[in-house]
Amino acid sequence: MAITPAVHASAATRQRTLCVEPPREGFGGAVKDGSADDPTLEQSARQERNLADALKEREGLYTPLELPGPPNELHADVPNGSVAIPVHVHVLFDPARPETRLTEDEIASQMTELNRAFSGDAQSPDTPFRFNLADTDYTANDFQLVVDTPRFDTIKKSLNKGGLNELNLYVANPSTPEGLELLGQASFPGGAAEKDFALIGWDTIPGARGGAMEGKTADHEVGHWLNLLHTFENGCGVPGDYISDTPPEAYAASGCPTIAVPGPYNPFHNYMDYTDDPCMFQFTPNQVQRMADSWVGFRMPVPAGRSVPATHDTITVR
């Protein structure tokens, strides 16, 4: 499916009147709760300026897309299915629990799910991205991985492979320094390759937790890795998630709310909300465009002899 003309949200285009409030009942928050560590408004605004600057710096390396919307906004034309991303899987397992050492088949099923989500279907647009398993390594340490620690930085420095165009996907049992269980975490693009990563819980892969998990934590984290924010980012205020076709959402949803949402795209079904795996099955066309722009701006290898954009700070999100 061709990418629908789309623009990033601006203060003028984001409709504040349309704000979805998910039901509060049943909201646990512990498992996926990363809101305290979500990027601040200032950080997300900086990331947005970085993206605009990076696209400008790389003008000439890609075909610009003419889209309606604010003048001087650059967008990249990246054909669907044209970007093959090598994936290096790093399994940090507990030797006393053999089930935490994911098998080849389990990793393959996660790769299948990633490619399914990013290939689109009747409900979700196709994207430029496909994922190829490059290699897997196993480490019998650090299964109980605490994020945002020097130890995790040391692990990444030791295990990361490739440049910013390659995905280093960590599998462990992650938690926050405060002891909250995490489903996953990822870095936004634009930082240093030695700190770049996506991370998923070992029991988020397809079929885990008695079949409750479908591997969509990886879809969500790779969405962050390609510069998507949560659909509830900044609540109902501008600039929201910098996407003009995701309805503003007051806060993270959980479970699978059934309340009606106007328009074709329901944030409860978006990979970038916090709903249960069977409930999330959509990116929006503008999210796909933002991922394509971010690929070109931050991750696409630059031909030898061409200019390279400045490296920006790494921001991690859950």
Ligand SMILES: [Zn+2]
């Ligand atoms: Zn997230």
